[in-house]
Amino acid sequence: MTCFGPRQQTAALQQAVPKTRVQTCNSTPVRADGEFVLYWMIAFRRTEWNFSLQRAVEWAVELRKPLVIFEPLRVGYRWASDRFHRFVVDGMADNASRIAAMKNRGVVYFPYVEPERGSGNGLLAALAERACVVVTDDFPSFFLPQMVAATATRLPVKLEQVDANGLLPLRATDRVFTTAFSFRSYLQQELPPHLAQFPQSNPLARIQLPAMKTLPGTITRRWKPVSKELLLGDVAELAAFSIDHSVGVVDQRGGATAARQRLQQFLERRLAHYSETANEPDEEARSGLSPYLHFGHISPHELFHELTSCECWSPARLARKSNGKREGWWGMSTGAETWLDQFVTWRELGYNMASHRDDYERYESLPDWARATLDKHARDRREHVYSLDEFSAASTRDPLWNAAQTQLLREGRIHNYMRMLWGKKILEWTASPRDALDVMIELNNRYALDGRNPNSYSGIFWCLGRYDRPWGPERHIVGTVRYMSSANTARKFSVDGYLSCYGEGTHR
């Protein structure tokens, strides 16, 4: 049997980045007499399986120029903290060592961590001033789309943004999908041609570009590259940055190497049982890849490639007809199909919403039925109303909810099943559904490693009815929005083990 992986990869090596994934952001032309091609790496923070980097390489080869990969990290963004800085800098360390190991003198890597708010201002412009063309990442969420749009009008050269978000290009459809079923049915019809258009696994391999020693001193003297100490993982170094130090680092390394290890462990040990165990409290039942996907340390294309290699799969196994069902279309094992439904259908459903609706993070984006029922019950008397600080400190009267929040505080994650309960209870314990939304966004994005992502909003808004349907009976406060209780959760999910890890009185 022919496996998808190697054969497909050979084909991908000869392919250019698909046009649907590339968008020109301004009308400024390419400057062939510039010194280098600039890749402004802001979301897909990896050197492999990355359409953006591949596109920048295409330009560098065409123009016969060196390539500068500029990976910045700002301090002034909302929720910037030790936790996220550490994770991103781990990724920088991996990128630095991978690029150094290639010994390609035509590629310069410039990782930059802004020491104070605003001190990085002017750096991109100074680099772009010397560049032929700038390529960046097209990520549909958080402050990135606004930042790229604002930058585009100011740059003296052409700026392109490239979409490496998922298996389906964001612009393959104009439609916003409101249910997983409709999106799955669409994918089953439209995804196959995109499965033949994968990024190169290593776009920097075997390229010959003119050599470039370093960046000009006028740039590196004013904007110093990230220190060796910080790259090596010295947590004390973070104290110097004006970020939130109360959200501490977690015991989980960021970067492509750690991501790949997790992926391999998951595929070898857990995938086969995923459909039965995904809701069990054992953290290892799931892949734990969402933070790496969020920070771009691993690509969904690589996940798919590794999965299909394990399954010895080829596209010939795809079902001829789409039926919108979770299982049976891919022609893979049950565990693989269940996992694909999470990391392709559910994950890309959130990216579809964020890329097509400017209000994807606002209450008004909820379906009409959900707003109507929540608004009808907005004034219902609440048994408990907690403040943001009480929620944040895990000091509600519900031990199970407090355990979930404790896991979020300590580890930057919540078990998926508990995460649903966590959100549903916030809806019941805030003065209004709008307040509930604010609290969920604040806590999820402040503490979760995978927060600030299109799927942060999918998950949070799902608790309020997005992607769902009305469920009877109509209840106090939640109306016909799907209800979850701690008591019910205790029947479906083994809470004892969970409470012994994260319940009151437990310590790290």
Ligand SMILES: Cc1cc2nc3c(=O)[nH]c(=O)nc-3n(C[C@H](O)[C@H](O)[C@H](O)COP(=O)(O)OP(=O)(O)OC[C@H]3O[C@@H](n4cnc5c(N)ncnc54)[C@H](O)[C@@H]3O)c2cc1C
């Ligand atoms: C209130 C709430 C908040 C959430 N916030 C986030 C968030 O900030 N960031 C985030 O990535 N996910 C979020 N989710 C979705 C889900 O909880 C996580 O994606 C999942 O737990 C990540 O664990 P994993 O990587 O082990 O997933 P796996 O089960 O191994 O799945 C693989 C990948 O598929 C995707 N995925 C899995 N489940 C979902 C889902 N339900 N919806 C969308 N994509 C999914 C993720 O990218 C995940 O890494 C939230 C869910 C809820 C209910």
